[in-house]
Amino acid sequence: MLLVDDIQLAFGGLKALSGVSVHAKAGKITSVIGPNGAGKTSLFNVVSGFYKPQHGRVTLDGRDISGLKPSQRAYCGMSRTFQNIALFHGMSVLDNIKLGAHTKLKSGVLSAGFRLLQTRKEEAELSREIQRDIIGLLELDRVQHHPVEDLAYGLQKRVELARALVMKPKILLLDEPVAGMNREEKQEMSRFVVDVRNNWNTTVLLIEHDMSMVMGISDQVVVLSFGKPIASGTPNEVCTNPAVIAAYLGVGDDVAIAEATAA
The missing domain is CATH 3.40.50.300 (P-loop containing nucleotide triphosphate hydrolases)
Incomplete structure (x- = not known):
């Protein structure tokens, strides 16, 4: 590979x-x-x-x-994690994970900015995919809506792994x-x-x-x-x-x- x-x-x-x-x-x-x-x-x-x-x-x-x-x-x-945690504070676990899917999304800047129907559908499908394939796999169910800065260090590392995985x-x-x-x-x-x-x-x-x-x-x-x-x-x-x-x-x-x- x-x-x-x-x-x-x-x-x-x-x-x-x-x-x-x-x-x-x-x-x-x-x-x-x-x-x-x-x-x-x-x-x-x-x-x-x-x-x-x-x-x-x-x-x-x-x-x-x-x-x-x-x-x-x-x-x-190709996807990677870093030695030092690089999550975005002020955002939830789920939102941090979604950021890793930028290579898969097709909506452009204007569509995303105006929250057009295509963008909303794409984000809804992404959320379902994350729930199905990643949240359960990495046992993040209970903290997915928590702000990442409130999580213990080990859980934050797990969220970073999830963000790297979302692009498959x-x-x-x-x-x-x-x-x-x-x-x-x-x-x-x-x-x-x-x-x-x-x-x-x-x-x-x-x-x-x-x-x-x-x-x-x-x-x-x-x-x-x-x-x-x-x-x-x-x-x-x-x-x-x-x-x-x-x-x-x-x-x-x-x-x-x-x-x-x-x-």
């Missing part, structure tokens, strides 16, 4: 990504892990179009989208979806991500520091260290990889990683 091929990204003399490639198979959960500063978020920003790399390409469902803006990539079927993306990018959550909230979010994959066959690309979540739900894991790929494989293969162990123990230079790999 997603092919990220030989990405090179630098900011002046600082190399953020060097030769990074990721293959996310359709209907699978692929996780990108690595110590702080490994380049995970930079990779996500390249995939979603916020950063333009100096070299490499991004292909979604067979289409080269390397030259497309973030908004254009959304229309191609081909690929869902999740940037640290359980950061700051307690144990119970992490377990719930893990279950929701797996349910989305199972029910909708959605391809998921995930960044996360919580290794219990990553190893519990991922089909494939890619490991970055200092902007370079050092391992890729199943969770079991990655867990026992010497280079990965070295990186997470704080061995930070290329020589140490090379020695660990050779071992």
